[in-house]
Structure formats: C-alpha cells, structure tokens
Amino acid sequence: MEHSREVFKNVMMIHTPKEFSFAENLNYLQRSPNECLFTIVDEKIYRAIRVGSETTLVKISAEEESTLAIHFLNNTSPENKDVRSKVIQYIREWFDLDTDLLPFYKLAETDPFLKRPVSQFYGLRNMGIPELFEALAWGILGQQINLGYAYTLKRRLVEKYGTYIEWNGSKYWNFPTPEDIAILNVEDLFELKMTVKKCEYLIGVAQLLVNDVISKEKLLALKNINEAEKTLVKIRGIGPWTANYVLMRCLRFQAAFPIDDVGLHNSIKLLLEMEQKPTKEEIRKYAAAWKNWESYATFYLWRLLY
DNA sequence: GGCCAGGTGGCCA
DNA sequence: TGGCCACATGGC
Incomplete structure (x- = not known):
C-alpha cells in the first residue's frame, strides 16, 4: 500500500485517515510551554528525528486535506532515501496513523465517559513516543x-x-x-x-x-x-x-x-x-x-x- | 503552609 | 495478594 509520495525534492506527503485532526493533535502537543523535543510555530512542527546515527530535521504541516507535508530541512541529498523512509515511519508511529479509530468512536457514542471527550477532541490521536x-x-x-x-x-x-542540530540559529534537540x-x-x-x-x-x-x-x-x-x-x-x-x-x-x-x-x-x-x-x-x-x-x-x- | 503530583519498592500479615 | 509507608520536592 502506497502511504507516502514525494512531490518535490525535499517534501514528502503522508495521507492521513479520515478520523484525524492535525489541529487537535497540535493542541495536545502544545500543552506544555516547556517541551524541549519539538517546536511549533504557525501550526507547523519542527523536530529533529534520529534514526540510527542520522538526525534529520523536519517541518510537519497540514496544507492540504487529509495530508501531512513533511519538509526535510537537512539530509536533503537523494541518496538518503532509506533515512527518509524511516523518518516517515517514525512520524506515522508518532501520530499513530495506522490505527483505525472507527471502532473506538463507535463504542464512545454510547459511553458516558467517552462521549464528551470524543466529540470535543475528534481526530485526536494517541501521540506516541516511538523510542x-x-x-x-x-x-x-x-x-x-x-x-x-x-x-x-x-x-x-x-x-x-x-x-542537538542547529538550523537557522536555533537548536533542535x-x-x-x-x-x-x-x-x-x-x-x-x-x-x-x-x-x-x-x-x-x-x-x-x-x-x-x-x-x-x-x-x-x-x-x-x-x-x-x-x-x-x-x-x-x-x-x-x-x-x-x-x-x-x-x-x-x-x-x-x-x-x-x-x-x-x-x-x-x-x-x-x-x-x-x-x-x-x-x-x-x-x-x-x-x-x-x-x-x-x-x-x-x-x-x-x-x-x-x- | 499544606496538599497534591501522569508511583515504586520494600516490608508485613 | 493486598495494605501500609518512606521517598522527596516543585507547583499552586
């Protein structure tokens, strides 16, 4: 199954499921002003992602419907395909994109505890810690x-x-x-x-x-x-x-x-x-x-x- | 100043 | 197995 595609040299797109809201996940990620492992500016996430010995800085945004755009800000040479696919996999895991939430939402419809949070935070994913x-x-x-x-x-x-890696004068840890x-x-x-x-x-x-x-x-x-x-x-x-x-x-x-x-x-x-x-x-x-x-x-x- | 935190290990019956 | 207790310090 094709989950991601390359549009420009340094951008890859990830298709997101219907039960997914980038905004809700951003809200969750912004719960602490003291978070040190990623930065959110203008509804875009900047994060250094390490796979093996390679650290890749990405910018994650939702510019189109049902799509996450992953901008590779370093490691941009074409021979880094393998690293890139691992970074994409990391992001899929982070946002838990491979879980079908429909059964959960179905059971929440009649659940006295889950009804309210599910309608309030529809599209929120269990944001993971892949490492x-x-x-x-x-x-x-x-x-x-x-x-x-x-x-x-x-x-x-x-x-x-x-x-950390440095990019445009900022540190990404x-x-x-x-x-x-x-x-x-x-x-x-x-x-x-x-x-x-x-x-x-x-x-x-x-x-x-x-x-x-x-x-x-x-x-x-x-x-x-x-x-x-x-x-x-x-x-x-x-x-x-x-x-x-x-x-x-x-x-x-x-x-x-x-x-x-x-x-x-x-x-x-x-x-x-x-x-x-x-x-x-x-x-x-x-x-x-x-x-x-x-x-x-x-x-x-x-x-x-x- | 007092109570509560996104608990766990160790000890006791 | 289940019930206490020390740990140990910041945030509000």
Whole structure:
C-alpha cells in the first residue's frame, strides 16, 4: 500500500485517515510551554528525528486535506532515501496513523465517559513516543511529581546529555541515547534535581537497553500484552503504571491501561462530579466497556484535564 | 503552609 | 495478594 509520495525534492506527503485532526493533535502537543523535543510555530512542527546515527530535521504541516507535508530541512541529498523512509515511519508511529479509530468512536457514542471527550477532541490521536528509552525515561521522570516539573526535569536531562542540530540559529534537540545515560553515576543525574531513586532507575534502564536485555523489538515480539507487561514490571523502577504507560505510548498495545494514574482518576471524578476519586474497583467496572481500547479511552480522558 | 503530583519498592500479615 | 509507608520536592 502506497502511504507516502514525494512531490518535490525535499517534501514528502503522508495521507492521513479520515478520523484525524492535525489541529487537535497540535493542541495536545502544545500543552506544555516547556517541551524541549519539538517546536511549533504557525501550526507547523519542527523536530529533529534520529534514526540510527542520522538526525534529520523536519517541518510537519497540514496544507492540504487529509495530508501531512513533511519538509526535510537537512539530509536533503537523494541518496538518503532509506533515512527518509524511516523518518516517515517514525512520524506515522508518532501520530499513530495506522490505527483505525472507527471502532473506538463507535463504542464512545454510547459511553458516558467517552462521549464528551470524543466529540470535543475528534481526530485526536494517541501521540506516541516511538523510542523505547525515551518512553521509559519519560514514564520514570513523571512518577509521583506534577507534570510541569516532569517537563522541567526532561529539559534538564535533554540539555545536559542529549544532542542537538542547529538550523537557522536555533537548536533542535534529541533525547539522550541509552548509551549516553548508562555510563553516568547517580551523582551526575542528582545534579539535575531529581530524586536518587529516579537517578538509579534511569541509569538502570539505560544499562538494560545498552546490554540488549530489553529492546522494543523483543517486547513487540512477545505479541501478548500480559507477557510484555510482566517483562517490563520486572525492571527496577518500572511498576504497573509505567509499564502500561510504555505499552500504550511506545509499543502501541491498545489494551494497555495505566489504571493507577491519578490523572485518569481525576478525569472520572470530574465527569461524574464526584466528591472523592473513584476506587480501582469502580474504574474496572467502568472500563469493562472499553475493552481493547483502554489506551485510547485513557488518552481522551486525560485530554479533559490538560 | 499544606496538599497534591501522569508511583515504586520494600516490608508485613 | 493486598495494605501500609518512606521517598522527596516543585507547583499552586
């Protein structure tokens, strides 16, 4: 199936499904002014995307109906075809373009929780984190602190240990690689004002990735979400919440469900106008109707809050 | 100043 | 298995 085409030398077009709204996804991406891994100007996203040893700077925009235009701002020589197709694949994964949302929207029509967010954010995709280390690290950074501070910690980590390319006088950052972090000491990360535990977890996870004890390929090869969750939860610092967060945002298991998430609890509390947050038992009851769409249900419910 | 954060590991019964 | 508790600090 032909998903993308080259129009000019440095532009490729990606066809987007009907249940897709670039504007809604942009709104989501703009939720933090402290985001450091991409920039949005005039409804265009600028991002450095690393595949293997190559870093490509792209501009993503929606100039035509049902189409994303990907402008390659560097790596423009024709022999970079292979890199380009990987960059396109990264963007497809990032925007989750290969999921058919119709069944989810169908079930949301009659769902007391999903009806409102789905009509409010129609076309929103579960924006992913295609790189496994970035997904795991972002999960760990976000544990038990407010989201604003998590973004601050991410920025410090990226600007200290990540890499950047410069274009038109601006820096475009990439998340550190596992190799960058695996060699650090706890003291190195502690300088960034994260807890000792977060430092240990990040370095430990980086080392597991460097040593190929875990990898995206291996986790995806398990096929079964329960097996993948079991593998992740064995890792020190990865509990049920982080495991399901990564299963949802990186590995794209639609049934992933971070049921312990306080944001989810608050969304449900808000929708039901409850005095207290729902119990886990109550959430399980509500979520029975979301079977195999738990990740999208969670993502849309989160959107009510941010 | 007090409560809450997109939790986890460890300990206990 | 399930219930507590320490961790540990910014944001509001």
